[in-house]
Amino acid sequence: MKKIEGNHSTEERFLMLGFSDWPSLQPVLFVLVLLCYLLTLMGNSALVLLAVREPRLHTPMYYFLCHLALVDTGFTTSVVPSLLANLRGRALRLERGGCLAQLCASLALGSAECVLLAVMALDRAAAVCRPLRYAGLASPRLCHALAGAAWLGGLTNSAAQTALLAARPLCAPRRVDHFICELPALLQLACDGGGQDSTERQMFAARVFILLVPSAVILASYGGVVRAVWGMRTRGSRRKAVGTCGSHLTAVCLFYGSAIYTYLQPAHNYNQRRGKFISLFYTVVTPALNPLIYTLRNKEVKGAARRLLGGCGGRARCTVSQAGREGGECYPGAQGWECPVERV
Structure with missing residues (x-):
């Protein structure tokens, strides 16, 4: 059903073209996307399970990593x-309500990941730069507050952007050369005039804020890490510090590189064909x-x-030969030999 008002349409459906212009590529992409999705579900579920079940992982780093795993799972x-x-x-074909719901969910989770990666950078900087005060700085209360701020920031940005887009008239035909209701692709359907340029500027400013402010926090955090590492005297300490931050820095580069390209360019300059492949990377492959x-x-x-799969626990009972292989020292206990396994 379609109704015409003025020079724009109120048709309630969007035609998502996806990769229909690449028919020979679709079967390959189907297998790739399905495989990545299964890896995302299994990998992130296993990570959360380990962090919850293993007491040695009850640290701020793994607490934030659990939130990142939940965000990634929901995002994809x-x-x-x-x-x-x-x-x-x-x-x-997607109904307007379904399209806006998808936009709202993906924006909320993507924005939450932006803030969460910045929070994790602060955590790593505190661990490397202030190791003696780290336990006091990264208190459970502060960790809960920072994680909550990441989720709240994502929801706030998503609600604001979705509301501004919903208020904009979108002109027919509503053909979106994309596989997702993503903000830059939908903005290309917006009708001109009626003060809409002001609305688009507000939306662009919100995108700049949610991307560049966390980016500045990450850069400042790693600036402190570099100074701290440069001042370390032993090679082992430097290697440990780099290992602590290397994984997070890799994840930041993968996510922020593609997200900044997608969202920090004016709508009229957005190349939908290139954009959907970049979006495929950070929405499916990166998680x-x-x-x-x-x-x-x-x-x-x-x-x-x-240990979760059945190895020796932190003070689990094991044989002398097992302890020797693990590198621990066994001692006689109430029910045989007991040995603390070396922390790996």
Whole structure:
């Protein structure tokens, strides 16, 4: 059903073209997206389970990492179902309400990830620059407050941007050369005139704020880390500090690089064909890579996984030969030999 008012339409459906202009690529993308989604679900679920079950991971770093895993899972879930449906057909029609709901969810979770990555940078900077005061600086109360601020900031930015877009008239035909109801793609449908330029400037300012302010916090945090590492005397301390921050810095570069390209350019300069491939990277591929980035070289997480799967616990009972292999020292206990396993 369509109704015409003035020079723009109030048709309630958007035609999402997705990758229909690349028909030979669609089967490959379908398999890739499905594989990345399954990796995202399994990797992030395993990360949260380990962080909750393993007492040695009850630290601020893994607390924020749990929130990042939840954000990533929700973020990719807001995109993948409609994308997989799109990849199996020529195009997908979305109701206006469904499109705005998808926009609101993806914006909220993406914005929350922006703030959360900045919070994690502050945490890493405190651990490296103020190791003796770190326990007092990263108190549980402060960690809860910072995580809550990340979620609240994401919801606030999403609500503001979605409300401003919903108030804008969108001209027909409502053909979106994208696989998701993403802000830059939808803004290209906006009708001119009626003070709409002012609204677009407000939306652009909000995007600049949610991306550049956390970016400035991350840069300042890593500036302090570099100074602290430069002043360390031993090579082992430097290697440990770099290892502590390397995973987070990799995740920041992957997420912020693509997000800044997508959102910090005027709507009239947005290239939808290139933009949807970049969006595919940070909405589907990056959430699948994050669990690997944070765990692949993380000895604490790998050790927790081994213990959860049945290895010797922190003071678990084991044989003398097992203790020798693990590098611990056994002592006689009430029910046989007991040994604290070396923390890996």
